[in-house]
Amino acid sequence: MNRKLVTILQISDSAFPTGGFSHSVGLEAAIKLGIVNTAKNFKQFTVQCMENAGSFSLPYVTAAYHSYMDRDRLTDLDSRCQACLNNHVANRASIRQGNSLIVTAAKIFPDEEIRQIETLLDQDRLYGHYAVMFGFLSSVLQLDLHQAHQMFVFGVLRTIIASAVRLGNVGAIEAQRIQFELQQGVDNIIRRNLSRTVEEACVTFPLVDITQNTHDTMFAKLFHS
Amino acid sequence: MFSSTQKNMELASGKGEDKPETVIKTEKSQSRPEAKGRAVFQPTRENGQVVAVTNTVLQYTYPLKLLLPQNVSETKTCQWLYVITFGGGLVAGDNIQLDIELAEECTVVVTTQASTKVFHRVDDLVTCQTVEAKVGAGSLLVFLPDPVVCYKDAAYRQKQVFHLKQGSSLVLLDWYTSGRIARGECWEFQSYHSTNSIHLDDRLVFRDVVHLQDTPLLPVHQAMAQYNVVGMCVLIGPALSNLYNKLLKELGRSKPYGYKYNMEVVLSVSPLRFKKEEEEIHGAVVRVMAFTTTQVFTEMERILQELFPRLGGNPFENKY
Numbered sequence: 001m002n003r004k005l006v007t008i009l010q011i012s013d014s015a016f017p018t019g020g021f022s023h024s025v026g027l028e029a030a031i032k033l034g035i036v037n038t039a040k041n042f043k044q045f046t047v048q049c050m051e052n053a054g055s056f057s058l059p060y061v062t063a064a065y066h067s068y069m070d071r072d073r074l075t076d077l078d079s080r081c082q083a084c085l086n087n088h089v090a091n092r093a094s095i096r097q098g099n100s101l102i103v104t105a106a107k108i109f110p111d112e113e114i115r116q117i118e119t120l121l122d123q124d125r126l127y128g129h130y131a132v133m134f135g136f137l138s139s140v141l142q143l144d145l146h147q148a149h150q151m152f153v154f155g156v157l158r159t160i161i162a163s164a165v166r167l168g169n170v171g172a173i174e175a176q177r178i179q180f181e182l183q184q185g186v187d188n189i190i191r192r193n194l195s196r197t198v199e200e201a202c203v204t205f206p207l208v209d210i211t212q213n214t215h216d217t218m219f220a221k222l223f224h225s
Numbered sequence: 226m227f228s229s230t231q232k233n234m235e236l237a238s239g240k241g242e243d244k245p246e247t248v249i250k251t252e253k254s255q256s257r258p259e260a261k262g263r264a265v266f267q268p269t270r271e272n273g274q275v276v277a278v279t280n281t282v283l284q285y286t287y288p289l290k291l292l293l294p295q296n297v298s299e300t301k302t303c304q305w306l307y308v309i310t311f312g313g314g315l316v317a318g319d320n321i322q323l324d325i326e327l328a329e330e331c332t333v334v335v336t337t338q339a340s341t342k343v344f345h346r347v348d349d350l351v352t353c354q355t356v357e358a359k360v361g362a363g364s365l366l367v368f369l370p371d372p373v374v375c376y377k378d379a380a381y382r383q384k385q386v387f388h389l390k391q392g393s394s395l396v397l398l399d400w401y402t403s404g405r406i407a408r409g410e411c412w413e414f415q416s417y418h419s420t421n422s423i424h425l426d427d428r429l430v431f432r433d434v435v436h437l438q439d440t441p442l443l444p445v446h447q448a449m450a451q452y453n454v455v456g457m458c459v460l461i462g463p464a465l466s467n468l469y470n471k472l473l474k475e476l477g478r479s480k481p482y483g484y485k486y487n488m489e490v491v492l493s494v495s496p497l498r499f500k501k502e503e504e505e506i507h508g509a510v511v512r513v514m515a516f517t518t519t520q521v522f523t524e525m526e527r528i529l530q531e532l533f534p535r536l537g538g539n540p541f542e543n544k545y
Contacts, residue, residue: 032486033486035450035488044447047442047443051442055436080432083429083430084433086510088495089495127501185442192441201434202434203434203435204435204436204437204438205437205448206435206437206455206514207448207452209512210455210493210513211491211493213494213512216477217478217479218479219479
């Protein structure tokens with residue numbers, strides 16, 4: 001049995017309860033604003049979010065992956081992420097998902113390190129930003145770094161696609177076809193950001209960030225962010 | 226049946242997927258020496274009250290020039306510093322370094338005479354600008370440059386660092402356009418890289434890094450669609466608390482039912498909190514994306530107008 005593959009499948013499954021599906025990564029706001037209204041600009045929107053995940057979040061995933069035993073370093077990364085995530089909607093989503101991930105993982109996986117980080121979250125000594133928690137958890141579960149990167153970027157793509165279906169903008173099968181097409185870009189994004197440090201972490205496409213930032217101002221919304 | 230991946234990647238501009246990211250060399254490989262500028266401001270007191278802001282150091286080297294016109298502000302308690310470049314633009318290899326220092330209880334506006342124009346890249350030289358500012362307690366630095374306009378094939382890198390103390394206040398406007406829009410030049414530069422960092426008592430509390438360049442999956446001009454202007458305005462500190470709290474309510478509240486969105490100008494606002502344990506808000510960051518520069522000038526002028534009395538005037542007057 002390929003233990004790693006099965007772990008990856010379990011964490012990526014929509015049945016893994018981390019509340020990841022309550023976030024649309026700014027898609028709901030983009031549709032409301034009229035920025036996304038065709039298949040073409042929907043795909044462009046999604047690629048922008050994936051690229052931003054690559055250039056902004058992957059450095060944190062990598063750094064946390066390499067420092068999973070170093071609590072001080074993890075706290076530093078988490079604080080730095082906090083200073084950099086001044087889009088409060090993205091910030092909130094990151095903290096929610098990061099905390100959910102660790103709390104859920106602590107109950108499911110036997111590794112003691114996870115429970116230690118959960119304690120830090122309980123004591124408010126960590127914000128629990130998603131990219132940092134994700135890198136940490138991947139390392140504890142002994143996944144390859146490349147697998148962690150793939151899961152992370154795939155996760156952004158998958159979440160946006162799922163959101164589009166739930167918002168009724170794309171049919172389920174068409175959405176999967178688009179997802180497959182955009183999946184081909186995942187490794188390219190990872191490769192280009194492999195040596196990027198957290199000091200160099202940046203937003204590549206600012207418009208989707210600003211769009212997501214307006215999420216709370218919508219009168220009615222399906223998603224938390 | 227799914228088609229081949231290359232055909233489906235209609236998003237790519239035809240460049241090979243494996244093209245390595247263009248490596249942007251750092252300032253150290255510039256062929257031109259650094260142009261350094263420095264401006265220091267101190268309060269002048271009479272009977273314990275601050276009656277004026279005095280400039281005590283004003284240094285600059287070519288192509289940087291600093292101007293301190295004495296008749297722009299209607300109040301002596303605020304100085305206006307203009308940052309100018311000879312020749313009306315920056316070329317590849319230019320490396321501007323500007324240090325600004327406000328002692329306590331000073332109000333200073335830093336602005337430009339016109340937009341910062343960046344010409345096309347030559348060889349592998351990049352155009353760089355660095356600003357480092359220290360703001361003393363009780364002081365307000367209002368940093369309001371015109372937008373950066375990168376011409377076709379330009380490569381620009383800027384780094385702005387602000388050191389605040391408890392009781393310091395900062396307005397930081399940082400924005401850029403798609404190019405010489407009237408000439409139909411839209412997002413045709415090679416690279417725009419901007420880093421803004423704010424430290425409060427030596428602790429990093431705010432950092433924003435944007436690096437706009439084509440990727441093998443999506444070129445910038447496609448991603449930006451009809452938007453030509455992007456920017457952000459950070460407001461931090463006690464001098465601004467009425468203003469940013471008002472903005473958080475005004476720009477952050479839910480739109481009413483049936484609201485007709487104007488996608489030409491999109492504004493967002495986020496509160497800034499620097500301590501986990503406290504709920505206290507220390508500032509706000511407003512972000513904007515718009516079709517035209519006029520739209521952003523109008524919004525920024527409207528947003529900051531309640532500061533104009535303290536500044537002794539409207540820095541946006543005659544800018545658009």
